[in-house]
Amino acid sequence: MATQEQTLKPLTRDEVAKHNKAGDLWVIVDSIVYDLSKFGNLHPGGIGVLLDEEVAGQDATTVFYGLHRSEILLRPQYQRLKIGQIEGEKQLIKHMQPGDISRVPYGEPTWLTPEFKSPYYKESHRALQKVMRKFVDEVIYPDAQACEESGKRASKEVLEAMAKTNLNAMRLGPGKHLHGRELFGGVVKGEEFDYFHELVLNQEVARMGARGYGDGLNAGMVIGLPPVLNFGQEPLRSKVVEEVFSGQKVISLAISEAFAGSDVANLKTAATKSEDGKFWTINGTKKWISGGMHSDYFTVGAKTEGGLTAFLVPRGEGVETKQIKTSYSTAAGTAYITIDNVKIPAENMLGPEDGGLLVILSNFNHERWVMCCASARSSRMVVEECLKWAAQRQVFGKPLLAQAVIRAKFAAMIAKVEAIQAWLESVTYQMNNMTYKEQSRNLAGQIAFLKMQSTRFAGEIADDAVNIFGGRGLTKTGMGKFIEQFQRTQKFDAILGGAEEVLGDLGVRQAMRKMPKDVRL
Numbered sequence: 001m002a003t004q005e006q007t008l009k010p011l012t013r014d015e016v017a018k019h020n021k022a023g024d025l026w027v028i029v030d031s032i033v034y035d036l037s038k039f040g041n042l043h044p045g046g047i048g049v050l051l052d053e054e055v056a057g058q059d060a061t062t063v064f065y066g067l068h069r070s071e072i073l074l075r076p077q078y079q080r081l082k083i084g085q086i087e088g089e090k091q092l093i094k095h096m097q098p099g100d101i102s103r104v105p106y107g108e109p110t111w112l113t114p115e116f117k118s119p120y121y122k123e124s125h126r127a128l129q130k131v132m133r134k135f136v137d138e139v140i141y142p143d144a145q146a147c148e149e150s151g152k153r154a155s156k157e158v159l160e161a162m163a164k165t166n167l168n169a170m171r172l173g174p175g176k177h178l179h180g181r182e183l184f185g186g187v188v189k190g191e192e193f194d195y196f197h198e199l200v201l202n203q204e205v206a207r208m209g210a211r212g213y214g215d216g217l218n219a220g221m222v223i224g225l226p227p228v229l230n231f232g233q234e235p236l237r238s239k240v241v242e243e244v245f246s247g248q249k250v251i252s253l254a255i256s257e258a259f260a261g262s263d264v265a266n267l268k269t270a271a272t273k274s275e276d277g278k279f280w281t282i283n284g285t286k287k288w289i290s291g292g293m294h295s296d297y298f299t300v301g302a303k304t305e306g307g308l309t310a311f312l313v314p315r316g317e318g319v320e321t322k323q324i325k326t327s328y329s330t331a332a333g334t335a336y337i338t339i340d341n342v343k344i345p346a347e348n349m350l351g352p353e354d355g356g357l358l359v360i361l362s363n364f365n366h367e368r369w370v371m372c373c374a375s376a377r378s379s380r381m382v383v384e385e386c387l388k389w390a391a392q393r394q395v396f397g398k399p400l401l402a403q404a405v406i407r408a409k410f411a412a413m414i415a416k417v418e419a420i421q422a423w424l425e426s427v428t429y430q431m432n433n434m435t436y437k438e439q440s441r442n443l444a445g446q447i448a449f450l451k452m453q454s455t456r457f458a459g460e461i462a463d464d465a466v467n468i469f470g471g472r473g474l475t476k477t478g479m480g481k482f483i484e485q486f487q488r489t490q491k492f493d494a495i496l497g498g499a500e501e502v503l504g505d506l507g508v509r510q511a512m513r514k515m516p517k518d519v520r521l
């Protein structure tokens with residue numbers, strides 16, 4: 001930015017003021033002079049607003065930032081509009097660069113705020129956060145914004161770049177599968193990777209505000225691959241895990257059906273064993289399968305004689321996927337799947353016959369915790385957007401933030417994001433200090449409550465955010481685009497991985513089970 005300022009022609013405000021009509025139209029935004037003479041007729045907001053006597057030939061900084069996101073001025077096509085800079089003045093507005101930490105209060109969790117300390121994060125968490133933020137900003141974000149809008153899946157380049165850093169493997173959480181792997185070029189050792197490293201990755205992805213795209217970005221793998229990794233039979237297990245980690249193949253979890261959601265024990269998809277026991281034939285349907293449109297493999301739950309069994313079903317004859325249009329982007333690849341007489345070898349069974357419920361349930365805590373990470377971070381992103389907007393938007397001659405009713409909304413929103421992050425970090429610390437079995441025993445209730453509360457708060461935050469942004473919170477482009485998307489999509493977190501009510505009840509039932517029989521009032 002400094003070089004650009006040096007090369008721009010110095011101009012005075014008096015000179016600029018002479019160019020104040022159609023065909024000869026200059027304006028100043030943050031000390032930079034823009035020649036809008038030709039652009040005026042192409043301006044999406046129309047030429048009329050630019051000819052206003054307080055805009056044409058004048059300093060339009062305040063009015064500009066009341067109407068546009070600052071990223072507009074960074075678009076390559078608008079660089080040619082810059083013709084000079086006001087003599088002796090400097091740009092006061094700092095545009096975020098890839099990898100930057102927000103300086104907006106509460107724009108980052110406290111551990112990323114310079115004045116605050118945290119007992120949870122070590123040097124390797126901080127190093128991972130730095131490279132991941134830059135990677136997301138530079139590699140994923142532009143693709144995410146384009147695909148969220150077009151509905152297309154993440155580009156091959158992004159998926160390949162993710163595989164190269166070993167991001168796919170990291171998103172499955174700590175474990176032996178990471179040992180000996182080079183993570184983000186060696187920023188963190190596979191052996192020391194813990195749940196706080198994973199939290200960092202989840203939150204950095206959620207921060208970019210592309211909900212449908214985010215789910216299409218191998219979120220299906222996060223829930224679909226663990227049953228293969230933990231219960232698959234060799235050599236199929238290693239083959240599939242490597243194919244997915246390296247980005248050659250995509251996997252998703254296919255459990256829910258039109259007939260059964262939270263009550264997984266009532267699935268209708270059924271598997272029958274051949275007489276010689278070498279094959280299974282599967283028939284049924286699956287619904288709302290995130291990433292299903294992009295998947296080569298499906299981790300399927302099916303009814304068997306004595307219960308439920310999990311299978312790895314490859315895409316092939318008899319397996320068909322149809323796009324479901326949900327309220328978020330089709331970039332998520334949400335699918336309806338029909339499985340008609342699909343014959344698979346017995347080696348594709350994941351875990352014991354009739355033991356599928358455990359295979360599926362064993363990953364639920366992790367899945368829900370991943371969603372808590374994302375919900376907490378996207379809620380915070382919304383609070384940051386609202387704070388920026390309320391500080392720069394002028395109403396009745398003052399910033400929106402000068403209104404007490406607006407400040408009261410911020411008090412509620414900020415308290416919610418801080419509370420959720422603090423609880424999330426506390427749960428994450430417990431996860432780091434418990435075996436997987438202990439986590440299932442002790443944290444199912446905590447995580448269920450955390451998810452329930454995070455998504456309830458997200459709903460309340462969405463509501464306040466839309467009211468702060470007004471019509472812009474309902475508009476897909478422009479100032480409020482992230483608010484519009486958040487209010488439209490935050491409900492996904494409230495439903496996926498267990499609806500709020502189901503989770504709340506699960507938490508209470510867990511507590512009841514632990515209630516000592518010998519206590520009295």
Ligand code: HEM
Pocket residue numbers: 027029034036043044045046049050055060063064067068069072073078081477478479
């Ligand atoms: C400095 C160069 C400018 C550029 C490159 C520019 C570009 C744009 C773009 C791309 C939009 C579409 C909306 C969006 O994506 O957010 C827009 C909308 C608009 N612009 Fe500009 N603009 C400029 C200056 C101005 C100025 C000085 C005014 C002063 C009144 C103005 C008033 C508007 C209005 C009223 C809209 C419609 C906003 C809405 O729909 O909420 N623009 N402009």
